[in-house]
Amino acid sequence: MGNRFLALSRWVLIVALLVGLSGETCNTKDDGTDCTSSCGNIHNISYPFRLKDDPKHCGNVMYTLSCENNITLVDIPPSGKYYVQAINYHNQTIRLVDPGLQKNNCSSMPQNCPSLLGYPYSVFYMVSTPVFYIKCSNPVNSSLYVDTAPCLNINASSLVQQKTYSYVTVGVMKVGDLNEGCSAEWVALALYSKGYNTSYESIHSALMYGFDLHFWLDDEEICKHKWRKYHTCYPHTIPGT
Numbered sequence: 001m002g003n004r005f006l007a008l009s010r011w012v013l014i015v016a017l018l019v020g021l022s023g024e025t026c027n028t029k030d031d032g033t034d035c036t037s038s039c040g041n042i043h044n045i046s047y048p049f050r051l052k053d054d055p056k057h058c059g060n061v062m063y064t065l066s067c068e069n070n071i072t073l074v075d076i077p078p079s080g081k082y083y084v085q086a087i088n089y090h091n092q093t094i095r096l097v098d099p100g101l102q103k104n105n106c107s108s109m110p111q112n113c114p115s116l117l118g119y120p121y122s123v124f125y126m127v128s129t130p131v132f133y134i135k136c137s138n139p140v141n142s143s144l145y146v147d148t149a150p151c152l153n154i155n156a157s158s159l160v161q162q163k164t165y166s167y168v169t170v171g172v173m174k175v176g177d178l179n180e181g182c183s184a185e186w187v188a189l190a191l192y193s194k195g196y197n198t199s200y201e202s203i204h205s206a207l208m209y210g211f212d213l214h215f216w217l218d219d220e221e222i223c224k225h226k227w228r229k230y231h232t233c234y235p236h237t238i239p240g241t
């Protein structure tokens with residue numbers, strides 16, 4: 001089991017190295033920067049992004065988006081698919097919304113786990129902030145805990161007649177921050193803001209607006225005539241080899 005896993009991970013690494021070396025030399029002609037695609041509200045899908053059906057040379061395969069029913073989606077396994085709301089090439093951010101959330105229905109919940117979001121995207125906690133869904137066995141009187149009633153009434157399941165109270169908190173939490181009798185059930189991401197309102201409806205609207213992830217855009221000038229691997233440029237001739 002351990003050996004097989006090691007063998008497998010070595011194989012994955014080799015494939016990653018091959019892909020990194022073969023596809024991505026930085027030459028100015030065929031680097032996928034001259035394509036622009038459009039899907040629904042996203043009119044400017046260009047390098048490093050590409051749509052699944054775009055010609056192979058467009059964009060970077062790591063940043064492949066799909067267009068389904070005129071909606072732009074990004075799949076970030078193992079977290080899942082998200083709706084793309086906007087791409088800001090200047091800030092290098094992509095704004096995403098969880099597909100479980102429905103407009104004007106504050107009973108709708110996010111379905112993906114954003115703590116599984118990762119490469120090639122990054123969460124910056126001064127840009128996007130976690131929203132924790134918390135279940136408590138007793139009512140909590142704290143300005144940090146926003147009551148989710150009547151949107152989410154997590155009524156006691158029929159077996160045990162025990163009422164539970166449902167809250168959200170906005171912002172990073174430390175281990176000791178959970179009140180007694182409370183447990184975190186879920187987490188979502190929202191844009192960082194100092195003034196989140198004390199109503200769950202407004203927090204739900206903020207979730208509907210989406211959160212930003214950072215993506216890396218290589219500087220073509222820096223990379224010109226050099227090998228590019230893992231977003232780093234290397235000279236063609238590596239000293240000492």
Ligand SMILES: *[C@@H]1O[C@H](CO)[C@@H](O)[C@H](O)[C@H]1NC(C)=O
Pocket residue numbers: 039040041070
């Ligand atoms: C797709 O969305 C664009 C922009 O919102 C719109 O102009 C176009 O008509 C839509 N196409 C379809 C097939 O719904």
Ligand SMILES: *[C@@H]1O[C@H](CO)[C@@H](O)[C@H](O)[C@H]1NC(C)=O
Pocket residue numbers: 044046089090
């Ligand atoms: C699309 O984005 C690229 C890269 O930022 C930019 O050069 C181009 O002008 C944009 N086009 C439109 C139509 O916004």
Ligand SMILES: *[C@@H]1O[C@H](CO)[C@@H](O)[C@H](O)[C@H]1NC(C)=O
Pocket residue numbers: 088090091127
């Ligand atoms: C992103 O860029 C826009 C302008 O393109 C700017 O108004 C905004 O403040 C920037 N946001 C961040 C987080 O840098």
Ligand SMILES: *[C@@H]1O[C@H](CO)[C@@H](O)[C@H](O)[C@H]1NC(C)=O
Pocket residue numbers: 102105107108109
């Ligand atoms: C609102 O969302 C909840 C939870 O997903 C769902 O059960 C309900 O049917 C939705 N209501 C409407 C009007 O779509």
Ligand SMILES: *[C@@H]1O[C@H](CO)[C@@H](O)[C@H](O)[C@H]1NC(C)=O
Pocket residue numbers: 141142
């Ligand atoms: C919650 O606490 C505040 C002050 O900490 C107090 O004024 C208020 O009456 C309390 N509310 C309930 C329902 O206990």
Ligand SMILES: *[C@@H]1O[C@H](CO)[C@@H](O)[C@H](O)[C@H]1NC(C)=O
Pocket residue numbers: 153155
């Ligand atoms: C929760 O329980 C209350 C009282 O038993 C009931 O009126 C309400 O409809 C229940 N809500 C849900 C969402 O099941």
Ligand SMILES: *[C@@H]1O[C@H](CO)[C@@H](O)[C@H](O)[C@H]1NC(C)=O
Pocket residue numbers: 195196197198202
């Ligand atoms: C908070 O909600 C109130 C009432 O809905 C609204 O007037 C106010 O602008 C909101 N504040 C923020 C910071 O969203």
